[in-house]
Amino acid sequence: MTQELHIIGGGMAGSEAAWQAANAGVKVVIHEMRPKVETFAHRTGNLGEMVCSNSFRSDDHEQNAVGLLHWEMRQANGLIMQMAQKHRLPAGGALAVDRDPFSESVTAALMAHENVSVSYEEITELPTEGHWIIATGPLTSEGLGRAIQAETGAEALAFFDAIAPIVYFDSVNMDKAWMQSRYDKGETEEERTAYLNCPMTKDQYEAFIDALLAADKTEFHEGETAGYFDGCLPIEVMAERGRETLRFGPMKPIGLTNANDPDNKPYAVVQLRRDNALGTLFNIVGFQTKMKYGAQKEVFRMIPGLEDAEFARLGGIHRNTFINSPTLLDAEMRLKSRPNVRFAGQITGVEGYVESAAMGLLAGRLAAAEMQGRTIDGIPNTTAMGALITHITGGADAKTFQPMNVNFGLFPPLDGMRGGRKGRKERYKGYTDRAKIDFQQWLDGQS
Numbered sequence: 470m471t472q473e474l475h476i477i478g479g480g481m482a483g484s485e486a487a488w489q490a491a492n493a494g495v496k497v498v499i500h501e502m503r504p505k506v507e508t509f510a511h512r513t514g515n516l517g518e519m520v521c522s523n524s525f526r527s528d529d530h531e532q533n534a535v536g537l538l539h540w541e542m543r544q545a546n547g548l549i550m551q552m553a554q555k556h557r558l559p560a561g562g563a564l565a566v567d568r569d570p571f572s573e574s575v576t577a578a579l580m581a582h583e584n585v586s587v588s589y590e591e592i593t594e595l596p597t598e599g600h601w602i603i604a605t606g607p608l609t610s611e612g613l614g615r616a617i618q619a620e621t622g623a624e625a626l627a628f629f630d631a632i633a634p635i636v637y638f639d640s641v642n643m644d645k646a647w648m649q650s651r652y653d654k655g656e657t658e659e660e661r662t663a664y665l666n667c668p669m670t671k672d673q674y675e676a677f678i679d680a681l682l683a684a685d686k687t688e689f690h691e692g693e694t695a696g697y698f699d700g701c702l703p704i705e706v707m708a709e710r711g712r713e714t715l716r717f718g719p720m721k722p723i724g725l726t727n728a729n730d731p732d733n734k735p736y737a738v739v740q741l742r743r744d745n746a747l748g749t750l751f752n753i754v755g756f757q758t759k760m761k762y763g764a765q766k767e768v769f770r771m772i773p774g775l776e777d778a779e780f781a782r783l784g785g786i787h788r789n790t791f792i793n794s795p796t797l798l799d800a801e802m803r804l805k806s807r808p809n810v811r812f813a814g815q816i817t818g819v820e821g822y823v824e825s826a827a828m829g830l831l832a833g834r835l836a837a838a839e840m841q842g843r844t845i846d847g848i849p850n851t852t853a854m855g856a857l858i859t860h861i862t863g864g865a866d867a868k869t870f871q872p873m874n875v876n877f878g879l880f881p882p883l884d885g886m887r888g889g890r891k892g893r894k895e896r897y898k899g900y901t902d903r904a905k906i907d908f909q910q911w912l913d914g915q916s
């Protein structure tokens with residue numbers, strides 16, 4: 470075979486994509502800029518380097534969506550999971566690894582593969598011909614970032630994320646919250662009731678502001694600039710500017726009447742907006758934050774209606790290059806305007822090592838199949854990998870698209886399962902049982 474698959478970036482996604490395509494019999498060239506060109510977060514020239522934590526998070530494949538993603542990657546002979554298992558450290562239910570031996574063994578396995586070669590260079594142009602996967606991650610180099618922006622338009626490539634926390638709809642107390650769009654705006658009943666609203670009295674608002682100001686915050690990593698400030702101020706920074714700033718900003722109560730208590734005008738209102746087509750996830754509008762995760766849960770559960778809220782994702786603001794996948798990519802991760810180029814990993818708008826490697830696994834298999842004239846059935850959205858790819862290439866709202874980690878809110882609901890906290894264990898087991906059957910069928914269809 471004379472055709473080669475070129476992969477830009479040998480991180481979590483690029484390494485996994487290379488492994489999958491090479492195992493399918495395709496010749497692969499990985500183009501990796503490190504160690505010649507460095508990023509502020511990587512320390513070595515290894516492929517598959519973990520830039521921060523040494524954990525792949527929960528390994529529980531019955532009750533946790535990340536654990537399920539581990540399971541699926543293992544079934545698909547994933548390199549990242551294989552090497553993680555080999556260098557596993559004791560960490561309770563989490564899959565933590567000895568980071569340097571881990572990335573050294575990812576590098577060694579790829580170097581030893583007869584179908585893989587590595588070219589240590591920075592790529593700064595978007596390829597016009599051949600088969601390519603761009604997996605350059607959150608710290609994509611400036612030159613390539615500019616080239617992507619020239620192709621997609623400035624609006625479609627972000628350099629910082631501004632993540633508002635996301636809650637599971639079925640964990641919201643609707644005896645306190647109600648559905649209404651401000652001033653009942655909208656042509657249809659659905660639009661007039663698009664937002665979920667949580668009311669606050671004056672005392673509740675004051676206590677909330679105190680908690681925001683006192684909460685533990687994370688700092689930016691060294692090397693990250695504060696360029697995020699345009700238009701996405703963290704709520705705690707807004708609160709620092711004055712106690713009333715939030716009440717005149719994202720928490721303004723005007724145009725809203727509490728359906729549960731129409732005679733009492735709320736002093737402030739927290740609004741949540743639907744975050745996925747399934748209607749299972751809602752994000753807290755304007756609540757991007759640098760508060761630490763533990764503090765976020767405590768502070769956000771002070772909001773009336775969210776006392777028992779379960780979070781699908783907590784908020785954050787990071788240096789993070791990502792494209793607007795819902796508008797730019799097709800269901801097979803190809804750039805619609807240049808179908809010879811696929812995107813994989815964190816740059817597609819997934820978040821985390823595991824999710825990035827999983828998107829690499831899919832992209833590698835899809836690219837190899839295309840090059841070999843095979844077709845692969847669409848991956849079912851009942852699987853963890855399928856739920857993620859469905860979300861980023863279609864399920865998410867393109868206008869407010871922000872990076873997403875895998876969670877059960879992305880899965881189609883199970884018929885007959887009870888919502889809320891009480892039925893959670895049974896429901897999660899139902900999701901993972903269904904996913905395993907569907908994933909195995911999808912895999913078997915490729916052999």
Ligand SMILES: Cc1cc2nc3c(=O)[nH]c(=O)nc-3n(C[C@H](O)[C@H](O)[C@H](O)COP(=O)(O)OP(=O)(O)OC[C@H]3O[C@@H](n4cnc5c(N)ncnc54)[C@H](O)[C@@H]3O)c2cc1C
Binds near residue numbers: 478500520
């Ligand atoms: C500071 C920081 C801390 C993080 N902490 C965590 C954490 O604790 N846990 C977690 O799950 N996730 C964390 N993340 C997110 C994490 O980076 C991703 O989840 C994961 O590494 C993404 O995998 P990826 O393959 O998409 O990108 P990466 O793993 O970053 O791989 C991309 C590769 O592309 C290379 N590259 C970039 N541009 C070019 C170019 N033009 N030409 C050639 N090569 C290029 C880079 O050198 C890199 O090797 C963090 C991210 C950052 C920035």
